[in-house]
Amino acid sequence: MAPEPVSGSSATCAIGVMAKAPRSGRSKTRLCPPLTPDDAALLSAAFLRDTTANILEAARSAPIAAYAAYAPQGAETLVVPHLASGTHLVLADGTSPAPATVEGFGRCLLQAVAGMLAQGHAAACVLSSDIPTLPTRLLVEAARILLAPGDRAVLGACDDGGYYILGLKQAQAHLFADIAWSTDTVAAATRARAREIGLALVELEPWYDVDDAASLARLSADRTGYAAPATRAVLARLTGLPEAAPA
Template identity: 45%
Template sequence: MPYPILDPAMPDASLQSLCALAIMAKAPRPGKVKTRLSPPLTPEQAAAINTCFLRDTTENIANLAAKAECMGVISYTPLGEEHLFEGLLPAGYRLVAQRGDGFGERLLTTAQDLLACGFSSVCLIDSDSPTVPREAFAMAVDALHRPGNRIVLGPSQDGGYYLIGMKQAHKEVFDNITWSTASVFDETVAAIREIGVELVTLPLWYDVDDAATLAILKAELLNDLRPEFTSVRGFSAGHTRSFLEQMDGCA
């Protein structure tokens, strides 16, 4: 059965106590997703592992949503390919279409649209970090449920962030950011300080977007080697683990 698609023009009062945990995702087509992992992976393998990342992250969030006041959402692109997510997501997920041109604009409009749908707060989450600890997502939800205005950031080891959460769609934190660089987190923190909003920082984690970070992921999931830059244990990511085991077995 297709997942419900949210419409910002039709707010839902039942969402008003919930934080939307929205994964920014492309429809999983070979050659269109995780292209920086090819090589070492083939385009087909890159698309397959992208699907594993998506399944693991959505299951991690769904398990949290069963206990906390939050809901899993996929903010997807391109429009018209929402059917490619059918069967990949846990029950209870909803979809919202991305709009806008640049990455910063798509983040901003996703936050605006989900708040317009009726959610009390929103976290925008990358689709490249399948082992983010569930505790990090829980910390974000807890921070956004507390009274007062604040922004939550989950820093990535590459200088970006894996999560940004807010109660209001602050345009300033998405403007004039040099995306896909090692300064994204620092520039975002500077923008938050400039507008005078409280900042809550989550545990440092990592994105898997090239051969080097794929090696970190393999060490974490196949050899139980915690990344050296964190003292926190990551999510088990069973779908990704099985894929990596099968890939290693075929090598």
């Protein structure tokens, strides 16, 4: 299913959440325990709803187009029900040609960036699906930085060493090369790749992603950032969540 052309895309920044269809036993498995597989799938669906709604909220303040970068091909009908209305689709299953140095999840990220840029957007960001409370202002800031004249990248790091957003004005394959994905070196390696090609890198305020019991406890106690109503509704139904550690 090819994405529909986005009207007026040439002066916009696309922001695409990396979206997988929420499925019991396959979604947010690192949250089990304390969650059951069914509860983890419900929370995954809520994260997608809130994240895409957050992108659309940011679009009220900056020229932003909301996307879900989905996989695998053919999963559109499983993903779309969990997206905020007005979210476009772009395939990001890692099947597009890429340099041999770009492996694993990096191929999906690169494909998502290239696919959004191919729709005529001036810039494109890939966004984590594990950050339902990310402040909307950071999405607005990313878009404004990228849409200013001159070439640059935008990076928003997570406190676990990964990143929640990476924005580019060109599909720079080298930024996804030789990265040990799902480790605490991802953001640092991405910074190094930008230096290697002389690409200016603007960093946003760090934020946290929710991918284990400790960060789930933090999410449950935290009331900062985006309101994330779908996520809060699911959390209110769950019991037995771990308590957040004292600050």
